[in-house]
Amino acid sequence: MKKILKTLKKHWKLAIVLVVIIAIIAASVVGGGKAADQMYVDEKVQKRDIVTYHTFTGNIEAVDDVTITPKVMGEVTQVYFKEGDEVKAGDVLAQIDDKTIRQNIALKEASLSNTELSNYYAIRDAKKSYEDYKNSIDNGDNATINQAKAALDNAKTAYDSAVSDYNRAKLELDNNIDASMIAAGNQLESVKAALEQAKKNYDDNEADIRGCEKGVSNAEDAYDADPSPANAASLAGAKANVEMLEAKRDALQTAVDNAQLSYDNQYKSYLSTFNTVNTNLSKYEDAVNSRHESYLQAQQSYESALVAADQTLQTYANAAEKVEALSNNNVAALELDNLYTQLEDYKIKASISGTLTDFNVKVGDTLSTAKAVAEVTDYSTVQVSIKIDEYDILGVEDGVDVGISVDALKRDYEGKITNVSKKATVEKGVSYFTADVEFRADSYIRTGMSVEVKLKNNDVKDVLSVSMDALYYESDNTPYVLVGSGKSQEKKYITTGASDGSYVEIKDGLNEGDTVKAKSEMMNMMMNMYGGSVSAGSVSTDSGSSTSK
Structure with missing residues (x-):
């Protein structure tokens, strides 16, 4: 016992x-x-939306936070803000004693007054001469340039006209349009035809002579064989024909010679006409060359006028620069400008807009340039640095929307992920990536507050689901539910999907409206006390996805 x-x-x-x-x-x-029934409660299979998140934690910090250090040493004479005030970039937070530098400014201004007026007018006149001449060039009023430009334009017009005349004359020659050339050509063709006809008549007569000579030879052979009166008459007739044709030959040759002479003379006339036309074309070409040369000379004169004007302008500029350099008050004026610039250093200014979070300066304090005197924090936008496990990094990129919960305030905000690192950090064998989450702050937000960042992982709409209390598992982690009401239940294997920790998606195995047995609060209490499981069909509180059996 x-x-x-x-x-x-x-x-x-x-x-x-x-x-x-x-x-x-x-x-x-x-x-x-009846008491056993208190271990379970009936639950209907319903459709609902299930959203799951990756969650990260971090602390709020300001995006813009700057410390302000005086640029000069000295005693504080005025303070315009107090810690906690809202300031804008450029606001003067405090004033350091500037009596000494103001005295130096007054002395420098007095020393400038003696020579300032005369130097001012000298510089003004030199600059005016430069500006007047430059404006005459820019506005097109320079006489030398305008004259050169007008001469260039006229030369270009004359050159273009000569080119046009030459092209027109050449086109007429190339197309044989010139009237004198056409007439000479026609006449040459006429005498050429007469020459060819005279040569043909001569050649035909020669052919007839050869035929008659053959007839004489044949008549002689017949006469030698039979010197009869008939053959003698035939021979005599044949010889008479030859003599007649030979007599005609001379006349025909004369006709050929005369026709050839006419052709030669006409050909010379044609060439003369061609040379005359070609000579006229050469005149046009000479005019083109002459006016082109004039155009080039005018162009050179115009460019020379531009160069001369530029040199004159540079002379004016050098003169103005020399007058300004020789002015005694230039160095003093620069020194005065520098003193005015230094005067601004005696004002402690906010470099950004925000809240004055650290500012304990008082009138009479002596400040140094080695110690910061103020801190300005911009709370309009704050950020949270988070660490993302390598298995959760998929889909995380700049610009992704996230939800932000500040438990201390019981308030939620919307933000965006920024500055996702490209290289993982490894600590004790665990890899993670860093990122920032920026969001607009309100008056409740304080730096250092802890927050929870939620990045949407799954968002399934209108799906069959049951509570996690209605889910049971076999020893091999196969999920099932108990279907039915009252004392009659049936074990049914299912396929699960997304789960938000309270409900789980049912992809297969159940229908909308089915009744399942869910663990009651008493059963859950017993499971928690017992370490997570109670005998009732291998009940387990784990969740996940599996394939139905």
């Missing part, structure tokens, strides 16, 4: 569970099993 008590004392959670189970069993026996 003592051993049992010692064991129960050591495993007190188990003892409580056993007592509860015994009590439930006893109540079930006495009450007809």
Whole structure:
């Protein structure tokens, strides 16, 4: 008995569970099993939206936070803001004693007054001469340039006209349009035809002579064979024909010679006409060359006028620069400008707009340039630095929207991810990536507050689902539910999907409106006391996705 008590004392959670189970069993026996029903509750399979998130934690910090250090040493004479005030960039927070530098400015201004007026007019006149001449060039009023430009334009017009005349004359020659050339050509063709006809008449007569000479030869052969009167008459007739044709030859040759002479003379006339026309074309070409040369000379004169004007302008500029350089008050004026610039250093200014978060300066304090005197924080936009596990980095990039919960304020905000690192940080074998989350702050936000950042992972709409309390698992982690009401239940294997920790998506195995048995609060309490499981079909509180059986 003592051993049992010692064991129960050591495993007190188990003892409580056993007592509860015994009590439930006893109540079930006495009450007809009604107490056992308190371990489960009926639940309907419904459609709902399930959203899951990656969550990260971090602390709020300002995006813009600058410290302000005086540029000069000295005693504070005025303070215009106090810690916690809102300031704008350029606001003067405090004034350092500037009496000494103001005295130096007054002395420098007095020393300038003696020579300032004369030097001013000398510089003004020199600059005016430069500006007047420059304006005459820029506005097109320079006489030398305008004259050269007009001469260039006239030369260009004359050159273009000569080119046009030459092209027109050449086109007429190339197309044989010139009237004198056409007439000479026609006449040459006429005498050429007469020459060819005279040559043809001569050649035809020569052919007839050769034919008649052959007839004489044939008549002679006949006469030699038979010197009869008939053959003698035939021979005589043949010889008469030859003599007649030979007599005609001279006349025909004369005709050929005359026709050839006419052709030669006409050809010379044609060439003369061609040379005359070509000579006219050469005149046009000479005019083109002459006017082109004039155009080039005018162009050179214009460019020379531009160069001369530029040199004159540079002379005016050098003169103005020399007058300004020789003015005695130039160095003093620069020194005065420098003093005015230094005067601004005696004002402690805010470099950004924001809240004055650290400012303890008082009138009479002596400040140094080695110690910061103020801090300005811009709370309009704040950020949270987060660490993202390498397995959660997919889909995380600059500009992604996130939700931000500030538990201390019980308020939620909307932000965006920025500055996602490209290189992982490895600590103790665990890799993670860093990123910033920026969001607009309100009057409630304080730096240093802890926040939870939610990055949407899954967002499924209108899907069948049951509560996590209605989910059970086999020893191999296969999920199932108990379907049915009352005392009649059926174990049914399912396929699960997304889960938000309270509800889980049912992809297969159930229909909308089905009744399932979910663990009651008493069952959950017993499971928590017992370490996560109670005998009722291998019940487990784990969640996940699996394939139905």
